[in-house]
Amino acid sequence: MQARGVHPSRVVVLLPYAQLVPTVVELWRSREREGFMPRFQTSRQWADELGLVAWSEPTGLDFTGQTALDLLTARHWLTRAGFGADAAWLAPRLVEATAELVPVAAAQAPARRAEWGRCCIHGCVAGWDAPWLRHERALATLALTWASQSAYASDALWDDAATAAYELIFWMDHFIPDPLLHALAAHWGVRAEPFTVEEEEEEEEEAIPPGRLRVHAKVGDLEEEAERAAACVLAHVRSERRPVALAATDRLLTRRIRAWLGLRGVRARDETGWRLSTTRAAARIVAVLRACAWDASTDQVLDLLKNLPGDAHGVDALERWSRQRACARWRDALRLASLEEAGSEAFGASGLDTIAREWLASVERWRSRLGAPRPFHQWQDALAEVLRELGLWAPLAADPAGSEVLAVLGLEECARAAWRRLESTQHRTTAAEFLSWVESALESASFVPPATDEVDVIIVPLGQIRLRRFGAAVLPGCDARSLPLVPETLGFWSDAQRRILGLPDRSAWAWAQRRAWAGALTAPQIDILWRMQDEQGEPLMPSPLLQATLDTQPWEEAADPRSARALALAPQWPPQALGADLPVERLSASAYADLRTCPYRFFALRQLGLRSLDELEEALDASDYGRWLHEILRRFHDACPRPSGRAREDLRASLDAAAAAVDGGRWLEAPDYLPYRLVWPRLREAYLEWLLEVDAPLLAQVEGVELWRERRLGPWLLVGQIDRVDRLQDGRTRLVDYKTESRQRTQKRVREPDEDTQLAFYAALYPELTVEAAYLNVHDREGCTIHALPEVDARREALLRSIEFDLRRVAEGHPLRALGEGEACDWCAARGLCRRDSWPEGGRAEEGGAP
Incomplete structure (x- = not known):
């Protein structure tokens, strides 16, 4: 100057x-x-x-650099070229290929840009006439055409x-x-x-002063690397070496480091940003669209409802109802709710209160507005309206990330008006296609939070450390995978095409990577970290750039910068509780089994009333199978209480009719019953064989199925529901409980009757009668066998004495200890409460415990 x-x-x-x-x-x-x-x-x-x-006013078919709009434009280009059927998977590739060309295309004078494009097309796709290269030829041609016919901001x-x-x-x-x-x-x-501020590159790099380069060489895994890197940053901050440059070489690792620094109150500024799709605002938008899909799961709908502003009372009731009925898919919940409301005998009274039903109706109103295919710009209008109705628009607009989401998706009023005029937004789009577009647009956009002036650490790309004033630099992720010699590129264009187009080739990228690494080593103090294995335990080598530096520069191996904390040993002893203040008024067979198996489990699940939430799983389990079979047999014996004397064909028809009625879908849709329907013929014949050859000669008559019984025992009420009650020819009563488990397991129940109390408990509900009690094992491969409990009367009386003794001890305040023994602990719902996995080896309840 x-x-x-x-x-x-x-x-x-x-x-x-x-x-x-x-x-x-x-x-x-x-x-x-x-x-x-x-x-x-x-x-x-x-x-x-x-x-x-301006991004708020997109025009024509130009390449804008905004993936949300460019994906639509790419689809329009592909449709015009005759590739509309493949546009869904070709559009992202076309955007990537064109984005690589933009720096070169923008460097052409606007008046000569179209001619440049035609020359490049001739040079790049020559020889690509083979049929199997039609997609590659189309992408290359369209990318060059798109880039050469676009206007750019730099044209000014x-x-x-x-x-x-x-x-x-x-x-x-x-x-x-x-x-x-x-x-x-x-x-x-x-x-x-x-101008340049770099000296001419010499044969040997300038030596780094001793003591400036510290290498953390023996780092185990990603979590340890994040902890050590955060400790390095904290050490520099305490030493007033501010700001500290934290190189962002690995996105996941950087997030973990930032989380650790946030716990220590370190002020950080992220200049790299993070994917907009990872923000809470983006998650809300995606949750709305996923909840409105035709195949939405109940979890997806409930996830949306629980994150809406306002009172969630009705949502909690709706969730409890859905879990109790195991409605994994939302359409299952809708069908079951309508059947309950209609008062179907098979479904009983509805369990939904008024507020929950209002939520159910509201959800369907939102879902119906985001379901049918429509032109793309109408999807934007519908989504904006639903967001306002859900009360999400104002929170999104007030949040920096939320306003960025609304801008990227073109949901603001002025943006929607501009998008509506575009030719690329007129095509018809399905709900799945719109959701895919939203996810791609949010994944490709970055969010950089508002900058603050006073910061302790700045997260920067490796190549932006040079020429800036940092007190120190921490370089994590310096392994061969995260910091390769040649950085990954989009990779559509070959090296030969890159030379024709003027794009940097692999050698240029390798040179730039070396210079970026050298620039990062100009900081006054440098900590370098690399881990020795990845998440799968595979070994990781240090980056070739790091290996070259260690061979030519002085460095010192750094000690672990993390500070050690001494923790006093505090073993978790088996707990024991006092249940006297929670009087037991009702007792079932399963509740008493809990008391005998583990007193602490009885205290947690029965006296406190704690229970785990039912899972909303699509996979069938043993309980679904058991409920299905119990319902078929209930319907069959209701219609046919005396099977003896009836023809086998009539009984088979009755069983098939009961199975068909159950398949109407009390819990599941018809396709979900397919595994059961496949085994039903064998199961039916096995039950018929037992019924006609074993049970019919006894001339038994079914008096009732799913019978509820109660009996008073001092201050306690014994209750139970018995699968089947038969009246035998000699006047005796037989109590039958169905089991769908293996025959060996059922045999073990009656072989060790003192351990299994279910049949004796049912017999105790009939104190005035002489009864028999038996398990009926129903199995499609092993057939049907009945296993009677021996000495029922004696075991019934012994059980009553045992119940009275045990419940009096509970009322008197005897400790209810966690035993932690046997198979009962494997699937116990109270295992997390008693902390069985935290007990010391050999720990016993008698050694003490917490209440």
Whole structure:
């Protein structure tokens, strides 16, 4: 400027990236305290000021660099080229291929850009006439056509009138030469001056001073690496080496490090940003669309409802009802709710209260508005309306990430009006296609939180550490996978095509990676970390860049920077509780089994009334199978209480009719019954064989099925529901309980009757009768066998004495200890409460415990 006599106000300095601007401004002011200052900015910032392609007003079929809109434009290009059927999977690839071309295309003068595109098409797709290369040829041709026919914000820099106010324009390359700056420099002529702050590359790199490079070489896994990196940052912050540069080489690792720093109150600024799809605002949008899909799961709908603003009372009731009925899919819940409301005998009274039913109706109203296919711009209108109705619009608009989501998806009023005029938004789109577009758009966009002035650590890309003032640098993720010699590129264009197009090839990217690594090593203090194995336990080698540095530069191996904490040993002894203040009024067979198996389980599940939530799983389990079979046999014996004397064909028809009625779908849709229907013929014949050959000769008559019985025993009420009660020919009563388990397990129950109390408990509900009690094992492969309990009367009396003794001890305040023994612990719902897995080896309840 001094040599040419140019005033600073008529000078522009184009820097390679925006984060350098504050550093350069500070340096200028430290030397020139008074007077004017040149304009320090990037070419993108200058072009945005001058020209004028605004994201809020997209026009035509130009490539905008905004993936949300470019995906729609790509689909339009593909449809015009005859590839509309493949547009769903070709559109993202077309956007990627075109994005690589944009720097070169923007470097062409607007008047000559179309001709450049035609020449490149001729040179790049020559010889691609084979049928199996039709998609590659189409993508290459469309990408070049799209890039060469688009207008860019930087086109304003080609206008001499727009740049005439500046007499001198300095420009600086980054590691990869910017073709736009080189082309503009040639266009501006003597006004343009390149500059660099790097010395000429020598044969040997400049030596790093001793003690500045510390390597953490023996790091086990990702979690340990994140902890050590966070400890390094904390050490630099405590030593007043601020700000600390934290290189973002691995996205997952960087998130873990930031989480650790957040726990310590470290002020961080992330200049790399993170995927917009990982924000809470994006998750809310996606949750709305997934909940409105035709095959939405109940979990997806409940997840949306529980994250809406306002009272969730009705939602909690709706969730309890859905879990009790195991409605894994939302359409199952709708069908069952309508059947219950209709008062179907098979489903009983509805368990939904008024508020829950209102929620159910509201959900269907939202879902119906986001279901049918429609033109794309109408999807935006419908989604915006539903967000407002759900009360989500205001929170999203008030949140920085939420407002970015609304802008990226074009949901704001002015954006929707602009998108509605675009030709690419007129095509018909299904709900699944719209959801896929939303997820792709959010995944490709980045969110950078608002910057703060006072920070302790700045998260930066590896290549943006050089030329900036940092007190120290922490470089995690320096393994061969996260920091390769050649960084990953989009990879659509081959090296030969890259040379024709003027794109950087592998050697250029490798050179840029080496220079970025060298620039990162200019910090005053440097900590380098790499882990020895990945998440699957596979070994990881250090990066080739790191290996070369360790071979040529002095370095020291760093000790573990994490501080050790001494923790006092506090073993968790088996707990014991006092249940006297929770009187037992009702007792069932399963409740008493809990008391005998583990007193603490009885206290937790029966006295406190704790229970785990029912799972909303689509996979069938043994309880579904048992309920299905019990319902068939209940219907069969209700219709046929005396099977003896009836023909086998009549009984078979009755069983099939009962099975068909159950298949109407009390718990599941018809397709879910397919595994049961496949075994039903064998199961039916096995039951018929037992019924006719074993049971019919006894001339038994079924008196009732699913009978509820109660009996008073002192202050306690014994209750139970018996699967089947038969009246035998000699007047005796037989109590039958169905089992669908293996025959060996059922045999074990009657072989050790003192351990299994279910049949004796049922017999105790009939104190005035002489009864028999038996398990009926129903199995499709092993057949049907009945296993009677021996000495029923004696065992009934013994059980009553045992119940009275045990319940009196509970009422008197005897400790209810957690035993932690046997198979009962494997599937116990109270295992997390008693903390069985935290007991010391050999720990016994008698050694003490917590209440």
